[in-house]
Amino acid sequence: MTSPTSEDIEDQLDNFIIRKPREQVNTYAAARKETKDGQQIHEHIPLLVNDILGSSPDPDDKGVFTVFNPTTLKYRTCLVYGFVAGRGVHNKSFYKYIIDDGTGTMEFSIYVKPKESELIKRLYNEANSLVGTAGLQYERVSASMVRLLGKALEYIDGSVILPGNNVLLYGRPNRFRDKNVFDVISFTVDNEKSRKLEIAFNDNLIDYYQSHGAT
Amino acid sequence: MSDVDSAESINDPAEHLPKYCDFFKHLLVEELVLEPDYRQIHYGKCAVIGRLCAIPDYFKLENVTVPHLPSDYRLPTGAVSLLLLNFTYDSPSVESLAHAGYCIVRGEVVLCNVQKPNSPTLTTRGLHEQLLQLGNNEQLRSALLEKVQQTHRPALSVWHTNRIDQAEELIQRRLEIRLLCKDSISWGQ
Numbered sequence: 001m002t003s004p005t006s007e008d009i010e011d012q013l014d015n016f017i018i019r020k021p022r023e024q025v026n027t028y029a030a031a032r033k034e035t036k037d038g039q040q041i042h043e044h045i046p047l048l049v050n051d052i053l054g055s056s057p058d059p060d061d062k063g064v065f066t067v068f069n070p071t072t073l074k075y076r077t078c079l080v081y082g083f084v085a086g087r088g089v090h091n092k093s094f095y096k097y098i099i100d101d102g103t104g105t106m107e108f109s110i111y112v113k114p115k116e117s118e119l120i121k122r123l124y125n126e127a128n129s130l131v132g133t134a135g136l137q138y139e140r141v142s143a144s145m146v147r148l149l150g151k152a153l154e155y156i157d158g159s160v161i162l163p164g165n166n167v168l169l170y171g172r173p174n175r176f177r178d179k180n181v182f183d184v185i186s187f188t189v190d191n192e193k194s195r196k197l198e199i200a201f202n203d204n205l206i207d208y209y210q211s212h213g214a215t
Numbered sequence: 216m217s218d219v220d221s222a223e224s225i226n227d228p229a230e231h232l233p234k235y236c237d238f239f240k241h242l243l244v245e246e247l248v249l250e251p252d253y254r255q256i257h258y259g260k261c262a263v264i265g266r267l268c269a270i271p272d273y274f275k276l277e278n279v280t281v282p283h284l285p286s287d288y289r290l291p292t293g294a295v296s297l298l299l300l301n302f303t304y305d306s307p308s309v310e311s312l313a314h315a316g317y318c319i320v321r322g323e324v325v326l327c328n329v330q331k332p333n334s335p336t337l338t339t340r341g342l343h344e345q346l347l348q349l350g351n352n353e354q355l356r357s358a359l360l361e362k363v364q365q366t367h368r369p370a371l372s373v374w375h376t377n378r379i380d381q382a383e384e385l386i387q388r389r390l391e392i393r394l395l396c397k398d399s400i401s402w403g404q
Binding site for chain 2: 048049051069070083102103104105166193194195199202206209210
């Protein structure tokens with residue numbers, strides 16, 4: 001009793017199974033440096049909050065924005081320095097705060113990195129337990145491990161930011177409900193009295209604006 | 216923002232009232248203290264850099280010399296001072312501040328009645344509204360302005376303070392940034 005159809009079970013199965021197209025493998029593609037019409041896309045440019053709020057998304061290239069001050073140019077990522085004026089509504093994946101640099105206010109969100117912070121916390125605890133117990137020869141190594149890991153945690157844990165702090169942010173603008181918000185890629189908290197970071201950033205920004213100013 | 220809105224509201228006197236500044240604009244102590252026309256005083260939030268001056272009864276914020284201004288406009292540090300309201304050493308945001316320490320003070324500008332302490336404060340907008348109620352009566356309007364200018368002084372209702380070291384350096388850069396930003400406003404509209 002061998003019918004020709006039962007031999008090829010796959011043909012039979014095809015009637016019952018909907019084959020989904022295999023998900024396309026995300027291959028790494030370097031961020032393009034030019035838009036489709038050949039304009040340069042800038043990265044890491046220092047900007048004022050007011051100008052980030054005023055920039056508009058490029059319709060053809062995702063993630064690319066056009067800024068109009070100091071001059072009209074396309075950019076993907078930028079740097080901004082300011083005062084944390086308040087907290088937004090945190091959620092499971094993002095810490096949200098308000099940044100104010102004296103030219104405007106904007107919400108920024110920092111992605112919660114659960115895996116990274118858990119890993120670093122574990123290593124931190126491990127190093128910490130070594131400080132007292134391991135012999136003298138490891139004492140200094142483990143102490144500096146603790147310091148390093150503690151510092152590393154500061155740079156990835158967005159919950160350490162408090163209203164009233166000053167932050168330097170690197171990230172990209174994002175259009176959300178007709179308003180520009182800021183997705184942070186990395187950040188530094190600057191609470192030193194000297195404000196060396198703020199002064200240095202401002203110098204850089206003033207230079208940049210003046211050298212690109214529309215004349 | 217759009218053309219339609221501005222055309223419709225042109226006859227509405229409320230449109231001419233100052234708009235609340237919802238970000239901490241960088242201002243100088245001098246700009247708030249030396250403005251003779253109270254209608255022109257900043258309305259809303261601001262951040263002011265100065266030197267803290269503790270007098271037994273109250274706190275003041277003194278101006279800091281801006282080294283890059285032309286000498287005619289340059290005031291020595293401590294020449295003028297701005298009254299601080301709601302400021303105490305106990306508030307949690309005050310970190311190791313002391314008399315004659317440089318700091319950034321953030322808060323809201325108000326007009327404070329210095330003759331009657333603890334009376335309600337006025338804002339620039341409140342002043343505009345009171346003037347608006349008087350209609351076109353020029354005499355009453357100038358009388359009110361004069362009275363307010365006698366009794367009230369600009370003051371800063373403090374929300375937050377940060378201690379800093381290099382006040383002059385920061386002031387200079389913040390002034391330059393205000394210039395950069397001004398360009399964009401005139402350019403964009």
